[in-house]
Amino acid sequence: MKRLIQKGLLAFQYDLAFLRVYILHRIKRVLWCEVGDEKSVLLFGAPILSLSNIAKSLNHAGFAALTAVPEVYSINTVEDFDLVAPSPRQFYERLLVSRTWIVYFDSFQLFFGFLRFFPGLLKSLCGARIIAMPYGRDAYEYSLITDDVLKHALLMNYPHNSSDEARIALNKARISDSADIVIGCIGHVLGLFRWDALPVHYYPVDIDYIDELASEVRKRDKFTIVHSANHRGIKGTDLIISAVRELVQSGHSIDLILLEKVPNHEVIKSLHSAHLLIEQVIGGGYALSAMEGMACGIPVISHLNENICGLFRVFSHFDECPIVSCERSVSSIKDKILYVMENHQSLSRLSRKYVETYHSIPALAAFWRAVLTGASRTELMTFYMKRDFSSDRTSGNPLASLSEQINTSYYQ
Numbered sequence: 001m002k003r004l005i006q007k008g009l010l011a012f013q014y015d016l017a018f019l020r021v022y023i024l025h026r027i028k029r030v031l032w033c034e035v036g037d038e039k040s041v042l043l044f045g046a047p048i049l050s051l052s053n054i055a056k057s058l059n060h061a062g063f064a065a066l067t068a069v070p071e072v073y074s075i076n077t078v079e080d081f082d083l084v085a086p087s088p089r090q091f092y093e094r095l096l097v098s099r100t101w102i103v104y105f106d107s108f109q110l111f112f113g114f115l116r117f118f119p120g121l122l123k124s125l126c127g128a129r130i131i132a133m134p135y136g137r138d139a140y141e142y143s144l145i146t147d148d149v150l151k152h153a154l155l156m157n158y159p160h161n162s163s164d165e166a167r168i169a170l171n172k173a174r175i176s177d178s179a180d181i182v183i184g185c186i187g188h189v190l191g192l193f194r195w196d197a198l199p200v201h202y203y204p205v206d207i208d209y210i211d212e213l214a215s216e217v218r219k220r221d222k223f224t225i226v227h228s229a230n231h232r233g234i235k236g237t238d239l240i241i242s243a244v245r246e247l248v249q250s251g252h253s254i255d256l257i258l259l260e261k262v263p264n265h266e267v268i269k270s271l272h273s274a275h276l277l278i279e280q281v282i283g284g285g286y287a288l289s290a291m292e293g294m295a296c297g298i299p300v301i302s303h304l305n306e307n308i309c310g311l312f313r314v315f316s317h318f319d320e321c322p323i324v325s326c327e328r329s330v331s332s333i334k335d336k337i338l339y340v341m342e343n344h345q346s347l348s349r350l351s352r353k354y355v356e357t358y359h360s361i362p363a364l365a366a367f368w369r370a371v372l373t374g375a376s377r378t379e380l381m382t383f384y385m386k387r388d389f390s391s392d393r394t395s396g397n398p399l400a401s402l403s404e405q406i407n408t409s410y411y412q
Contacts, residue, residue, distance in 0.1 A: 011113030156233030187285035236281035
């Protein structure tokens with residue numbers, strides 16, 4: 001009971017701080033006719049590097065984007081974000097001058113007291129609009145997952161989510177009702193009440209930063225596989241280790257580097273030095289790690305579940321994706337590793353081109369510009385169906401020409 005009272009008092013203090021800042025802000029607007037900058041965007045939520053990368057695309061598109069996070073994970077740095085653990089006053093002052101808020105489904109819990117239950121009211125008071133997107137645990141409801149292998153892996157890594165479903169469902173309902181736009185992405189549409197735009201991923205990879213680190217690295221002589229082993233259950237790390245061990249025992253010259261709780265810049269250097277990234281063999285899609293591998297010019301192996309990816313083949317650009325898909329078995333992983341070794345040069349070229357075309361900061365700037373400048377819902381829902389992001393297929397599109405050189409059955 002004492003703990004609940006303390007939490008309630010803290011929530012009240014947060015809300016009181018917001019009201020003080022809000023009243024002062026309104027007085028300034030009346031006395032000095034101050035208005036917010038229409039291009040001012042605040043991104044706040046869990047301290048995930050993708051949030052920072054979205055801000056880079058927004059700035060590239062001509063907006064003034066700022067990120068706010070409650071903490072920083074050990075694999076990232078304070079410099080990755082603009083406001084780290086800001087005071088309530090500092091955060092609310094920035095919130096009130098921002099015309100657009102880009103949030104995850106649990107973002108309001110991190111920065112508000114009882115007002116977190118009323119995102120629509122906050123939006124109306126501040127004259128802002130909300131762009132919402134899921135990142136994973138903020139939207140996963142395990143009871144909705146019919147893939148038992150995926151559910152088991154999630155329960156291994158994130159067991160507490162199973163007892164938090166009611167809160168997650170309520171958060172999704174509140175944010176979905178309040179948001180002007182909800183953005184889905186691969187692996188994160190399950191359980192969403194709606195989505196208004198469907199990129200394969202809504203965040204970019206910083207290719208310029210990745211290229212800068214390449215000069216510090218020499219490519220290894222021996223064929224080297226990298227695997228980031230954070231969250232081993234959902235990544236299928238044990239299957240990957242077994243597959244590589246069996247290939248080595250059968251006479252193949254292969255090294256496996258396992259990276260766990262390693263700073264992001266060190267991960268990038270390891271990718272530059274390697275020949276292949278195995279991102280995950282359980283989850284069903286791909287994420288920032290795969291983009292970083294492709295940006296480093298190396299092929300990527302992941303398990304791509306067609307139940308997840310099929311939606312993005314039809315309504316987004318997933319058909320161009322060069323990631324080599326494996327099944328959730330040691331034999332399949334071994335088979336695809338050998339396939340990559342035989343087709344390494346072509347797959348490497350295709351991987352880099354795909355990331356430049358669809359996942360670079362300029363490429364996502366085009367998408368976010370459409371989101372923030374009033375594109376209709378129909379235009380957003382068909383954004384990747386209508387746009388030609390590279391040269392015409394009949395006039396030397398490298399994505400098309402390279403696809404013809406490679407056995408595309410390995411992408412299915």
